[in-house]
Amino acid sequence: MSAQSFNFAGQHILSVNQFNRDAIEYIFHIANQMRPYAQRQKRTEVLRGAILGNLFFEPSTRTRVSFGTAFNLLGGEVRETVGMSNSALAKGESLYDTARVLSGYSDIIAMRHPQAGSVAEFSGGSRVPVINGGDGANEHPTQALLDLYTIEKECKSHGSTIDGLHIAMIGDLKYGRTVHSLCKLLSLYNNIHFTLISPTELAMPESILSAITNGGHKLTITDQLSGSVDADICYQTRIQEERFTSQDEADKFRGKFRLDQAIYTKHFQSKTVIMHPLPRDSRAEANELDNDLNQHPNLAIFRQTDNGVLVRMALFALTLGVENIMQQHEKPVLWQTPKSTL
Ligand code: CP
Numbered sequence: 001m002s003a004q005s006f007n008f009a010g011q012h013i014l015s016v017n018q019f020n021r022d023a024i025e026y027i028f029h030i031a032n033q034m035r036p037y038a039q040r041q042k043r044t045e046v047l048r049g050a051i052l053g054n055l056f057f058e059p060s061t062r063t064r065v066s067f068g069t070a071f072n073l074l075g076g077e078v079r080e081t082v083g084m085s086n087s088a089l090a091k092g093e094s095l096y097d098t099a100r101v102l103s104g105y106s107d108i109i110a111m112r113h114p115q116a117g118s119v120a121e122f123s124g125g126s127r128v129p130v131i132n133g134g135d136g137a138n139e140h141p142t143q144a145l146l147d148l149y150t151i152e153k154e155c156k157s158h159g160s161t162i163d164g165l166h167i168a169m170i171g172d173l174k175y176g177r178t179v180h181s182l183c184k185l186l187s188l189y190n191n192i193h194f195t196l197i198s199p200t201e202l203a204m205p206e207s208i209l210s211a212i213t214n215g216g217h218k219l220t221i222t223d224q225l226s227g228s229v230d231a232d233i234c235y236q237t238r239i240q241e242e243r244f245t246s247q248d249e250a251d252k253f254r255g256k257f258r259l260d261q262a263i264y265t266k267h268f269q270s271k272t273v274i275m276h277p278l279p280r281d282s283r284a285e286a287n288e289l290d291n292d293l294n295q296h297p298n299l300a301i302f303r304q305t306d307n308g309v310l311v312r313m314a315l316f317a318l319t320l321g322v323e324n325i326m327q328q329h330e331k332p333v334l335w336q337t338p339k340s341t342l
Pocket of ligand 1 (some may be wrong): 059060061062063064134231277279
């Protein structure tokens with residue numbers, strides 16, 4: 001398999017709009033090759049000497065750490081800036097200047113920032129590839145890729161494919177950037193049925209609805225979870241309270257769409273896979289994905305987070321042009337490793 005339709009080396013990864021199906025399948029092909037390294041069956045030092053600038057100007061646990069882990073697993077080193085107040089952006093420095101400076105210290109940059117379009121603006125000043133780790137309510141392309149990779153694996157385990165998938169997305173579809181990016185990627189496939197369940201105030205933006213309908217897919221929009229939903233995937237989301245103009249406004253929607261064992265059993269099929277980009281809000285007043293589903297075999301949320309490392313490793317290897325030489329730089333693993341379920 002080759003990446004004839006997309007030249008990854010040296011490219012910024014800013015939006016899922018950059019990808020077609022061939023490019024996605026090539027990323028997933030490389031991600032599959034990363035599994036033995038992520039499982040510590042063997043190591044590669046293909047990026048030994050390379051530096052990732054990991055710039056997170058907005059809170060993150062899994063995206064920030066998995067970018068760093070992915071780079072370390074390829075043998076590279078990570079330098080981090082965390083939080084707006086700890087950077088010179090707080091002194092009025094522009095994104096352009098920050099990019100000019102930090103790209104002189106790094107071979108590649110991963111970045112998250114609260115403003116939509118900020119990572120693209122930053123990339124304009126960068127001398128090295130920039131990967132979008134989430135820009136405001138706009139996009140989260142690497143999350144969408146890991147979600148799609150997970151969906152493909154879950155479908156395969158049920159004997160199906162992404163083509164023909166029925167996905168139900170629940171919660172804050174207005175501010176949830178992961179669902180925006182995922183809808184665009186899924187729209188590249190055939191005969192997808194999207195069931196979008198949200199309060200009308202938090203409905204999916206028109207631009208995303210257009211991408212769905214222009215792709216000829218089936219679209220069902222509702223403001224309540226009712227009856228039986230014949231979905232293969234239930235993709236639950238958190239109310240993105242950090243994007244609301246006031247806490248009171250966010251509070252209106254908190255806890256409105258909960259999923260627990262009883263609700264899941266009432267509305268979904270026994271085969272429906274449960275996904276969430278995480279973090280889930282586990283406070284009692286929200287609790288959109290209850291702990292009573294933690295042992296459910298269809299709960300894929302931690303398979304998603306594990307898959308995120310594979311997909312981010314693949315993106316680093318591709319953008320730095322080393323995807324075909326990883327084996328030449330392999331080393332044995334000298335320490336005891338836990339049994340992995342990856
Ligand atoms: N899914 C996701 O972006 O999680 P973090 O905010 O922890 O990075």
